[in-house]
Amino acid sequence: MLAGFLDALFNGLSIGAVLLIAALGLAIVFGLMGVINMAHGELMMLGAYTTFVVQNFCKQLGGLWFEIYIFLALILAFLLTAVAGLILEKGVIRYLYGRPLETLLATWGVSLILQQFVRSVNWVIIAGVALFCLFFFGGLGILKSRADKIRRRTVVGVLLVLSLSVAIATGNFLGQTYQLAVTQPWFGAQNVDVTAPSWLQDGLSLGSLQLPYARLFIIALTIVCVTGIYIFLQHSLWGLRIRAVTQNRSMSACLGIPTEKVDAITFALGSGLAGVAGCAISLLGSVGPNTGQNYIIDTFMVVVVGGVGNLAGTVVAALGIGTANYLIGSGTLALLFTPVESLANFFNFFATTSMAKVMVFALIIAFLQWKPGGIFPQKGRTVDA
Amino acid sequence: MTTRFNRRRFLVCSGATLGTSLLLKACANNPTNTSENANSPEGTSATPAAATTSGKTIKVGILHSLSGTMAISEKSVVDAEKLAIKEINAAGGVLGKQIEAIVEDGASNWDTFREKATKLIDQDRVAVVFGCWTSASRKNVKPVFESKNHMLWYPVQYEGQECSKNIFYTGAAPNQQIEPAVDWLLKNKGKEFFLIGSDYVFPRTANEIIKAQLEALGGKTVGEDYLPLGNTEVTPIITKIKQKLPNGGVIFNTLNGDSNVAFFKQLKGAGLTPNKYPTMSVSIAEEEVKAIGVEYLKGHYAAWNYFQTVDTPANKKFVAAFKKEYGENRVTNDPMEAAYVAVYLWKQAVEKAGTTDIAKVRDAAYGQSFDAPEGKVTMNANHHLSKIVRIGEVRDDGLFNIVFATPKAVEPVPWNQFVKSTKGYACDWSDPRKGEKYKI
Numbered sequence: 130m131l132a133g134f135l136d137a138l139f140n141g142l143s144i145g146a147v148l149l150i151a152a153l154g155l156a157i158v159f160g161l162m163g164v165i166n167m168a169h170g171e172l173m174m175l176g177a178y179t180t181f182v183v184q185n186f187c188k189q190l191g192g193l194w195f196e197i198y199i200f201l202a203l204i205l206a207f208l209l210t211a212v213a214g215l216i217l218e219k220g221v222i223r224y225l226y227g228r229p230l231e232t233l234l235a236t237w238g239v240s241l242i243l244q245q246f247v248r249s250v251n252w253v254i255i256a257g258v259a260l261f262c263l264f265f266f267g268g269l270g271i272l273k274s275r276a277d278k279i280r281r282r283t284v285v286g287v288l289l290v291l292s293l294s295v296a297i298a299t300g301n302f303l304g305q306t307y308q309l310a311v312t313q314p315w316f317g318a319q320n321v322d323v324t325a326p327s328w329l330q331d332g333l334s335l336g337s338l339q340l341p342y343a344r345l346f347i348i349a350l351t352i353v354c355v356t357g358i359y360i361f362l363q364h365s366l367w368g369l370r371i372r373a374v375t376q377n378r379s380m381s382a383c384l385g386i387p388t389e390k391v392d393a394i395t396f397a398l399g400s401g402l403a404g405v406a407g408c409a410i411s412l413l414g415s416v417g418p419n420t421g422q423n424y425i426i427d428t429f430m431v432v433v434v435g436g437v438g439n440l441a442g443t444v445v446a447a448l449g450i451g452t453a454n455y456l457i458g459s460g461t462l463a464l465l466f467t468p469v470e471s472l473a474n475f476f477n478f479f480a481t482t483s484m485a486k487v488m489v490f491a492l493i494i495a496f497l498q499w500k501p502g503g504i505f506p507q508k509g510r511t512v513d514a
Numbered sequence: 515m516t517t518r519f520n521r522r523r524f525l526v527c528s529g530a531t532l533g534t535s536l537l538l539k540a541c542a543n544n545p546t547n548t549s550e551n552a553n554s555p556e557g558t559s560a561t562p563a564a565a566t567t568s569g570k571t572i573k574v575g576i577l578h579s580l581s582g583t584m585a586i587s588e589k590s591v592v593d594a595e596k597l598a599i600k601e602i603n604a605a606g607g608v609l610g611k612q613i614e615a616i617v618e619d620g621a622s623n624w625d626t627f628r629e630k631a632t633k634l635i636d637q638d639r640v641a642v643v644f645g646c647w648t649s650a651s652r653k654n655v656k657p658v659f660e661s662k663n664h665m666l667w668y669p670v671q672y673e674g675q676e677c678s679k680n681i682f683y684t685g686a687a688p689n690q691q692i693e694p695a696v697d698w699l700l701k702n703k704g705k706e707f708f709l710i711g712s713d714y715v716f717p718r719t720a721n722e723i724i725k726a727q728l729e730a731l732g733g734k735t736v737g738e739d740y741l742p743l744g745n746t747e748v749t750p751i752i753t754k755i756k757q758k759l760p761n762g763g764v765i766f767n768t769l770n771g772d773s774n775v776a777f778f779k780q781l782k783g784a785g786l787t788p789n790k791y792p793t794m795s796v797s798i799a800e801e802e803v804k805a806i807g808v809e810y811l812k813g814h815y816a817a818w819n820y821f822q823t824v825d826t827p828a829n830k831k832f833v834a835a836f837k838k839e840y841g842e843n844r845v846t847n848d849p850m851e852a853a854y855v856a857v858y859l860w861k862q863a864v865e866k867a868g869t870t871d872i873a874k875v876r877d878a879a880y881g882q883s884f885d886a887p888e889g890k891v892t893m894n895a896n897h898h899l900s901k902i903v904r905i906g907e908v909r910d911d912g913l914f915n916i917v918f919a920t921p922k923a924v925e926p927v928p929w930n931q932f933v934k935s936t937k938g939y940a941c942d943w944s945d946p947r948k949g950e951k952y953k954i
Binding site for chain 1: 580582585713745747753754776780782807810
């Protein structure tokens with residue numbers, strides 16, 4: 130009985146930890162900034178692909194490098210997705226603050242672009258995009274100082290056409306000259322293989338139980354991330370500013386807090402966490418262009434149930450949903466109710482993976498009817514601000 | 515309203531127009547038909563509507579998922595079909611004409627498959643379509659091919675219980691993959707089975723068959739569960755397997771796509787090793803082993819008609835040609851081989867019929883034999899192939915060690931004889947009185 134209880138506890142915790150680490154970045158972006166970021170899953174996917182690249186690199190170095198590549202991948206995934214998030218914020222989201230519907234559509238578009246990007250990215254595309262950026266933004270920068278004579282719109286129009294044609298022409302030229310070497314996609318549409326280091330592949334045996342090391346690693350990583358975020362938000366200068374802007378944007382601006390910078394940093398942080406999550410899930414699941422899609426619904430579910438605007442709610446919601454999913458899906462609940470036959474039959478009906486999802490969704494809807502603001506709703510005058 | 519239309523504004527507008535048209539041109543210049551850059555001086559667009567064989571090429575459609583969750587598997591099938599077409603073209607083509615492949619992306623979306631099938635038939639006027647992987651996509655395009663009386667060659671093993679006049683099945687029927695695998699497992703690995711599959715038509719029908727077969731042969735189904743396509747959380751299922759099979763037993767896996775990766779990664783983490791819990795998969799071949807990782811799969815089993823390690827001269831030639839075309843690190847697998855064979859069988863049928871007319875090619879296809887990489891295959895009047903069944907064990911290099919093979923080709927039985935509603939029925943399209951489903 131005790132072993133069964135411990136098993137259920139551990140498994141619920143491990144499913145919850147995956148949900149939590151995936152939702153943590155979203156909790157910051159959606160919870161603190163109110164930005165509905167549909168591209169969150171794709172940022173996770175970028176993190177997972179970073180892991181793939183680091184893994185391949187370390188495999189070539191061999192030996193000890195392969196055993197510790199995961200730590201290197203975690204750091205790089207964080208940095209890379211943070212930069213991607215920063216570009217996303219500066220390029221798209223900044224213009225859409227306070228317009229949730231437009232943000233939703235725009236970030237969904239970004240998610241589609243990112244998915245197709247990893248499918249078809251090759252040297253030609255990279256060269257084309259780099260050249261375009263160089264000419265377009267470089268040209269804008271140079272002309273900016275003397276644009277007083279020429280109309281800005283004309284400059285943008287001409288530059289756009291010029292740099293586009295240069296980029297396309299170079300791309301065509303490269304593709305025809307070097308053929309397959311440059312046009313072959315880096316990853317392709319197929320899934321890629323991320324193999325965990327050998328010390329993460331097996332499990333820890335405790336009597337009849339076996340705790341997979343990958344799960345333990347993710348639980349530990351989740352704890353580290355949550356603690357890190359908590360310390361950052363509560364005990365650092367930028368954390369203080371982020372909380373201030375969350376509570377009252379205009380007052381913070383009046384007091385001299387650079388709110389735009391705060392927004393950018395918050396978004397980059399949330400995106401970076403998505404990258405870390407992507408790295409973590411590559412230990413458990415598949416890595417492909419669709420990876421992000423498999424998690425996006427669950428992550429939103431966690432954040433909404435947890436209540437917008439605080440991390441404690443997210444933690445409780447993730448662990449709660451994870452445990453509920455496990456207890457219902459594995460049939461443990463049905464086993465528990467064996468004495469009461471009708472209840473046992475009821476839970477047995479839901480004791481498959483698909484039906485467990487149905488039941489958890491139903492429970493969540495019922496819960497949100499009862500507490501529309503989530504587990505820990507925001508209180509006070511700032512709510513409707 | 516009077517807007518100034520001066521030179522500056524004109525420049526901007528025309529510049530933008532030019533840029534847009536350039537961009538559109540660049541996009542349009544990137545078509546998916548393979549033979550266009552090779553040799554097509556003729557104006558194919560001028561081909562009159564009804565005639566598929568006029569002009570210098572014969573158009574064939576290739577309809578698979580190049581994106582989405584099924585792309586992992588279907589992309590390589592497209593490669594195999596293109597290889598076969600290239601070989602046929604190099605050897606002089608069909609009826610003296612080159613084959614031109616028109617590739618469409620079904621995008622792992624079953625509705626897209628239906629749209630693209632309609633497009634290939636109505637707009638491109640193809641002579642035949644090679645395509646589909648999942649049963650869901652096949653079920654979705656089946657009415658299209660039947661209502662337009664067209665022809666689809668389907669290269670993947672499937673759950674059976676179907677025998678369309680307009681589809682040729684070059685993969686295995688259940689009695690050519692699932693049933694021999696269950697027999698072999700019962701004899702060599704144990705009597706208690708746990709069934710796990712993706713939540714759609716193939717795994718559910720396949721598991722019905724397995725359950726009926728186990729009941730008939732004295733085995734026992736201790737549990738079954740289905741994962742939604744793309745789901746990667748398998749912890750509850752692993753718990754169930756441990757509960758139901760505490761002392762080990764057979765896992766029969768009909769998962770498809772991404773879920774397989776999660777399943778095997780977490781199976782190993784949970785300590786369910788192949789010597790205690792041998793897993794038999796019917797959707798994992800060489801290509802999937804590579805994407806999942808050999809470490810996780812070593813020692814597990816798969817049932818197919820073809821493995822890359824099959825020792826026939828035709829296979830050596832096929833593997834060498836494929837590696838030469840697509841790179842040394844590529845592998846070949848059963849659906850790829852079946853797709854490759856499908857193109858050749860269609861070519862033989864067209865040559866025998868002397869035309870690409872659908873009805874004549876269909877009649878000519880019956881009885882066609884081909885010395886395939888897997889051994890000699892024959893097209894039967896029930897639109898399925900007679901083929902050898904093999905069981906392989908994953909070895910260190912990611913290929914399969916063939917541990918069992920039937921001594922001779924197994925005749926296909928599309929209507930399952932273990933399931934009550936189809937017991938005693940068969941299919942024969944060569945006899946107009948028999949057709950899709952008749953009582954033996």
